[in-house]
Amino acid sequence: MAGKGAKATAAKSADKDKGKKAGGPVSRSSRAAPQEKSAPKKDVYQLFAEKVRDNKQLESRWAIMQETRVEYFRGKDFTTFIKNHPEVREILGPDKDLEVEDIVNTLLTKNLVIRCDRVMKTVRPGKKKLSSWPAHLEIHNEQVFTESDGFFAWMFLKRRTLWQTILSFVWPLFALAVCLFPVYPYQCKIVVLYSCAGALLFIVSILLLRAAIFGILWVLLGKRVWFFPNINAEETTFRELVRFWPEKDEGERPKWTSRLFYALVAVLVILLLRHHAPDEAARARYQKKVSNIIDDVLEWSPKLAISGMIEKHTGVNMTEASNYTSTGGSSHAPPSAEGKATEANPDTQADSDEIQDRGYADDTRTRSNEA
Numbered sequence: 100m101a102g103k104g105a106k107a108t109a110a111k112s113a114d115k116d117k118g119k120k121a122g123g124p125v126s127r128s129s130r131a132a133p134q135e136k137s138a139p140k141k142d143v144y145q146l147f148a149e150k151v152r153d154n155k156q157l158e159s160r161w162a163i164m165q166e167t168r169v170e171y172f173r174g175k176d177f178t179t180f181i182k183n184h185p186e187v188r189e190i191l192g193p194d195k196d197l198e199v200e201d202i203v204n205t206l207l208t209k210n211l212v213i214r215c216d217r218v219m220k221t222v223r224p225g226k227k228k229l230s231s232w233p234a235h236l237e238i239h240n241e242q243v244f245t246e247s248d249g250f251f252a253w254m255f256l257k258r259r260t261l262w263q264t265i266l267s268f269v270w271p272l273f274a275l276a277v278c279l280f281p282v283y284p285y286q287c288k289i290v291v292l293y294s295c296a297g298a299l300l301f302i303v304s305i306l307l308l309r310a311a312i313f314g315i316l317w318v319l320l321g322k323r324v325w326f327f328p329n330i331n332a333e334e335t336t337f338r339e340l341v342r343f344w345p346e347k348d349e350g351e352r353p354k355w356t357s358r359l360f361y362a363l364v365a366v367l368v369i370l371l372l373r374h375h376a377p378d379e380a381a382r383a384r385y386q387k388k389v390s391n392i393i394d395d396v397l398e399w400s401p402k403l404a405i406s407g408m409i410e411k412h413t414g415v416n417m418t419e420a421s422n423y424t425s426t427g428g429s430s431h432a433p434p435s436a437e438g439k440a441t442e443a444n445p446d447t448q449a450d451s452d453e454i455q456d457r458g459y460a461d462d463t464r465t466r467s468n469e470a
Contacts (some may be wrong), residue, residue, distance in 0.1 A: 142209070146190050154187070163235050177251070199244070203244035211254055214251055281399060282401060309325060385430060
């Protein structure tokens with residue numbers, strides 16, 4: 100009996116050891132499973148959408164949709180882009196052989212893009228057809244892919260580039276530098292002044308030159324030619340802003356009577372401006388006034404401001420003391436009381452000053468007449 104009990108005890112201990120050995124790897128795998136779930140892989144369609152959006156070969160524009168600025172592309176441009184760049188399909192893995200329509204429909208279901216429609220669906224007066232890239236969009240009722248006049252806006256935030264990160268730190272420093280302009284050294288003020296004046300003159304010259312070219316070509320040829328066509332656009336990228344060549348004129352040619360009328364109006368305006376132009380003396384006075392203002396701004400410094408305040412305060416105290424001494428301190432009140440009286444009755448002080456000035460003028464006239 101004792102031998103059987105010992106064998107049973109040994110069998111139980113062996114089973115426990117087996118259970119511990121078997122339970123060790125299972126518990127480790129069960130612990131590792133939540134860690135793998137906590138860091139899931141990024142969706143391949145999300146990676147695909149980011150890759151396509153960062154590629155400059157896909158033409159896109161910016162527009163306003165429900166008071167929000169969005170970046171959008173056209174369906175036909177997306178189809179052409181996928182055909183010309185098949186390597187971007189590799190990101191999709193097993194779905195790389197899908198058709199373009201299926202890929203975009205999947206992006207629509209995952210809310211990575213949204214189909215839009217133009218707000219203005221009728222041709223504006225003076226235009227032959229609708230704009231290829233509308234500036235205002237709205238959400239389309241049917242969220243399916245189409246190449247014919249289909250617009251699709253990206254619905255995720257674009258990754259911040261290195262330049263955007265740098266600019267986010269530079270702009271506060273630039274604002275601080277602008278606020279500290281009065282305390283700059285004189286040479287720095289000169290550089291900043293001439294740089295800003297040159298930039299402003301350059302912008303105004305471009306605007307006037309492009310307006311003159313447009314007016315001349317419109318009057319003579321009836322063509323609408325705007326160089327730098329996007330320079331006055333509200334919503335545009337920097338690349339579109341600096342584009343020099345004008346867009347193709349899609350409007351109807353204006354009548355010769357309207358062209359002649361506006362030409363006569365322009366000539367009359369030029370003649371009026373020339374007739375009422377200021378003379379040389381007026382221009383000299385204005386130039387001197389502006390020059391004095393600029394000199395005051397450039398020559399101002401905290402040291403001069405503090406020294407000027409000290410000198411002014413010292414001069415006032417010396418004048419009050421001399422007046423008090425000359426009167427003997429009997430017929431007039433002390434300076435402190437006189438200052439208080441002046442502060443209490445500023446109108447009385449102003450009237451007395453005016454009477455003194457008139458008396459001085461009368462004395463001067465009498466002496467000149469006697470002479």
